[in-house]
Amino acid sequence: MNSSIVSFLSEMTNFEFTSLHAFIIFGIACFLMVNVSALIGGLGTYAERKISADLQMRQGPNRVGPFGILQFLADGVKLLLKEIIIPTQADKVLFLISPLLCLAGVFATLAVLPISSGLILTDLNIGILYVLGVSSLVGVGIFLGGYSSNSKWSMLGGMRGAAQIISYEVPVTLCIISIVLMAGGLSMTTLVNEQGGLPHQWYILHNPFAFIGFFVFFIGILAESNRAPFDLPEAESELVSGYHTEYSGMAFSFFALAEYIEVFVLCGISATLYLGGYKVPFELGSGELINSTLGGPEFIGKGIGQLLQLGAFFTKTFLLYYVVIWIRWTLPRLRVDQLVSLCWKYLTPISIINLIGIAAWEWIFKGQSIFNLIASLLHSSGGGGH
């Protein structure tokens, strides 16, 4: 059976769920997941403002709630109350659909995000391909948002957004394929389980190619989520606000929310692919060690294990999230020609070489990581060693 939230709960409580129970539990889990991710997206805007303020020696939001942490709620209420103004010349249906497409594409990727070994909505055996597939809806949404507004700035922003997203999909996909080569499976739990809890067991330190691959992948996801220094689709200095210039109210906030949640999801996926995902050192996540040392009922150990896994996943993801925001407020925006040449002249060849290199590595060293090789080398030459 596929591991998912339903099968995990069934295992925890020793209770056989009928299909109706499974359906209801799944529905509740999806509801919670979407809402929590929306909360994370909202807090993302707060984090962005606070971190940028920190980097620029300002205060940032500090009026609403302690340290201004409720600022995103106030913004949300304000945006809910605002009118959605549709330009007279706009393509009304597409104008209203495109923010939904963006948000739907991002929310659909949450289905396979492995937050812990128990908390994954469904473990498709094509998980990572599914992410690539549904996240492409975001590109369509951005393009249609630009087109349907019937404004020059929006149009240019939408065109740039779509071109950027489909061209950067090439290096990102090649990086993902090279990781899939190492793990030998497309499902998210396979990708995580092939890695260990300690840093030298992660794929980023598996071999030199994967180490380079992580940075290529990270640059690629920055471009795919239209974050600075790749925020050409909404370049404020040239295009007012790019593809969402004409949007207001909730339609605008859907675009913003989609961007922040997409950054979270992509950071989670890069943590999963390269940084060991939810893995906790010394197999603490399965809860067996905790049970054998502490005693007590089984579900307590498992629960603690799950909490540790959640902690590991969110720590890695939020660290990457911080780096994304840090990069945005540090680097200037690229020009279009620099963007294109970076993708096609540098990242794509590098990722193709990485793919070949990783395939060769897997073939020559039978999938052993560089630390294993060094350890076995030291072991075989041992005796005289220090």
Place this chain on the structure above:
Amino acid sequence: MFIDIMFILSALLTLGGAFGVVASKNIMHACIYLLGSLFGVAGLYATLGADFLAAMQLVVYAGGIIILMLFAIMLTGGHKEAVNKFGLDKIPSMGSVKTFLIGSFSSLIIGSVVLKIIASIINSHDGSGKLPEFSSSVEKIGTLLVTDHVLSFEISSVLLLGALVGAAVISRPRKQ
């Protein structure tokens, strides 16, 4: 039961999208209907157990092809040039009856010659090499692609290489 409902919904989405593509007057709307229809096809694949195919459908068609189509529509003029009082006759059709006839005959002849040549290879497979049981459709597709269907795999890769070279030739800056 649940799978049946999902199948019917995907089928309705496919058919509805396809109808929308034909019936819509706005070509951008037609493209979006096509997106819906392709999603429906992906749903059909998924409900029929071909999960890898469903994901590839989403990646290739929904992600790549639709955006490229939208680009192509954007870059190739508007309504005014396409519609005149003779309808679509303003754009010359690709070839005439003569070229279509020659093309289809030559493809028939080439196809039968090629099939005649490779028939021995195809028929030589006696099913003696049993494939192991696979845990997922991805493994099965991967193994079959490089064993039984390696010819079609190679032919499609040559075709893609040809497309790449063609794109490079077309987009190359011309010398004056």
